[in-house]
Amino acid sequence: MRFDFDQRRFIDTGDGQTLPAVTDARQTLSWQALHDEVDAWIDQAQRAGVQAGVPLVIVGHKEAGFLVAMLGCLMLGVPFVPVDAINPVERQRRIVDIVRAAVIHDAASGSFAAGCADPAPLAEPDIAYIMFTSGSTGDPKGVQIGTDSLALFAGWIRDCLTLGPAPAFMDQMLFSFDFSLFNVAGALVTGGSCVLCAREIIADHAAFIDYLARSKVSVWASTPSFIRQQLLAPGFNQAGLPDLRVFVFGAESLTPALAGTLWQRFPGIRIINSYGPTEATCSTTWVEIDDALRRAAPNPFPIGRAKPYAEVFLQDGEICVAGDHVMRGYINRPDLNRTLLFRHNGKRAYHTGDLGQIDADGLVTFRGRIDDQIKLHGYRIELAEVDAALTRLPGVRAGATIALKRPDGSALRMVGFIETEAPLPADDGLHPLPDGMHDWKTVLGERLPTYMIPSELIACAGFPTTPTDKVDRKKLEQRYLAARLSKKQES
Template identity: 30%
Template sequence: MIKNIVTAFDQIATANADQVAYDEMGKHTTYGQLKTAADSLAAWLDQQSLPEHSPVLVFGDHQVEMIASFMAALKTGHSYIPVSSDSALPRIQSILDTGKPSLILAIDPFPSDQLTVTVPVIAKEQLATVIADAQPLTSEHPVSGNDLAYVLFTSGTTGSPKGVEVSHDNLLTFIDWMLGADFNLPQRANYLGQPPYSFDLSNMFLYPALMSGSTVKAIPHAVVENFGQLFTALPKLDLNVFVGTPSFVDMLMLSPAFNEQQMPGLTHFLFCGEELTVKTAKNLHQRFPHAHIFNTYGPTEATVAVSGVEITPEILANSDRLPVGYAKPGIELSIWNGDQQLTTPGQQGEIIIAGDSVAQGYMNNPQKTAQAFFTLNGQHAYRTGDAGILDEDGLLHHKGRMDFQIKLHGFRIELDEVRASLEKSPLIKQAVALPKYNRDGKVAHLIAAVIPKETTDSENDRTQKIRESLKDLIMPYMMPTQFVYRESFPMSANGKIAVKQMIKEVNQ
């Protein structure tokens, strides 16, 4: 059981000094080198007279300097704000205005000339000099307990992004759970490091790897965007643990080489961030028949994930939509209708999370904090805005966003349920259900945005065949009246399908 993240990292790095901690497309950094870099940067940070516990913004992609910066901040009692270098300028400015960092560590060039910046920006060249100086860290005052570990800004698809304040102990309980018996992850494993550090899913590979003497196999954003590079690189990484979104694994399954024969060491798949469909899980099980596939659930506001379950062949055979798991230790899940808790198993309502994983709130935003966070049975609790049910065994079933539920012709319809039904068609690779609103703001009809299986049919013939294939798979009132065909879907910075963006586009 880990007591302090910084202390545990130092012990592991010292005991495994020659082990590769970080592999960035062939650029190797050992645990000893990573600790030396983090200590040197931490010693320098201590000399900068930064306000106590003030956040440090870290700007970059998947470079090892990002990890050294995170650890240096934690070692000196500071939280860190990870920001991806491909972020839009308005997003960066909003993060600066809300997060109020005392310093910016720019591993990639920071666009200071296009922003209002009032704090020092340390460029990569200066950072490299500081790290190369290899100063020992003499002062010991790491983050601990309720000190903030990181502030992670939500994707901001509606309004300004909110800065979620995650404490050291929030993160610690997540790490302990990930490294425990529920997942039984292999020791000294190679973890796929693809999600950006601005997406909390990245903590599902980063900290379990660092806290177990394992290796992160980092894939920069540019490689993810280049299918040729990605598909060539992947089988050579000798991966053991996959961490990512279902959308990303769907992308990887476009490569014939993504299978157990070519990647025999890949034994664990951990999913979070969006719904894992039966279709994706079945395809993955066919590719990796001996692998363990885990579905997890949790919002950023509850430290990555709070529930998990292994998707067995039995679950696959008996599910229309896959469950998202049992609550982790220290978490209580409940279902609510407004301010009333629903106690009968199987009743649908809003998922409420209470316990030791729930974040402190939104940084410098007391109004939004008061709307979403409250105290339940003496525990910190969070209103997720997600619809779900708990069955008699305490297994959680996610039913989509409550704001993705619409009313059409008198029927209440979940857009995620329509999408799941559409993807049962053997002619559809991926689908998204989009409501089309009339002038009165009411839903007039449903549009299906579809990535089809390869076909030479005309659009009319293709649509007719898809409708025929869905005849016994989807309720008539849920059948979209319009089908549009796409080669790909837009993705958010976090690797999720940008559904809200697509809804906005079809209603412009």
């Protein structure tokens, strides 16, 4: 059995009804049980006032019931709005009001509650889901993704990635982070299983690995930052996860240092790198790190070539994407839609705000964010380029850079941070550099011009991350400033 995203219904393939479809901390649902649960949910939802075209907000965290609700919405033609329970109640209510949801569903309890006072159907037809991202004004932005875009995405996983029969996907990313849909769509379209990993499970390394091993996880999709956290666990290797066959990365740059460590722990593992903003249905480009790329070891690895249904091109160095997978616009934000959306070769197109390069073979390399570009002493600098150079230092697993700024917003100087391969105290503090790194500026000078070398380099036991497991530069800056203040007070 599998789920057909084009027809938005279950397909009985004649076998597999008893195979696992979704696993959470409490239970495993077979494909037949999942089908039955979705049918029951649809009946409850309709009695609760859920209607086609009117958004439904789903609140929860890694319950099988969350996935059941998403499938029920797809089958009913109801745009679903995933909101992780980690979000403050005030933000949850703001999202309900923005989408004018008639009903809120609690995935943990299975209950339904009234939404906003004046619910209404979306102006855009055939929307599969609305995913919220942070807005620069403090108000979250709702990205509207069509049912056709989601079907294209699922079809790419099924037809292009060669993941084998009934693959089991590790899914630890919040449902409100669009990258998690790779695991959901991948499991459903292939007749595989989605293994939901709640925060409580992940917190215990040994228990987490045991859970994944028992669930026979074969596909691991995450950010590189999340992988670096797992490298602290001795059981994170082929012996501990014997069924694991493929790593899929996205949302951050993948470095040769990290990939090399994974190949040491998982000999023969496949590594796929991908890229795409929420506004382009999870991903737009992909590449498998083959032997040639592995030998070349560019830093960072390229983010791939455009998918069959996508076009990727540059405008003044900015990565732009076009195709039927591009969003139908931000909900209730005509100002942003006018600024960021345009038409290209008859298709919807989007300014990503990311910087990149494209070679003659169409291979794209990510070069940082436009908003992470700073001007220091008259020079324009991409922080991502400095990050990449830091990872080339001996004994370094990852690097991140912040720009300290004056009150007027101009850059004053850069501070670099590194995660070292050698263990450091497991705390949130900052540490002196390990022995043997006193000449780090000289080593960086072999790769970077003088004006791109940070004024200071500090070691961390681990980088702080956002709820979507990306390096959090703002928190790094807060740690640094707090440490400086503490030193001043001590002196």
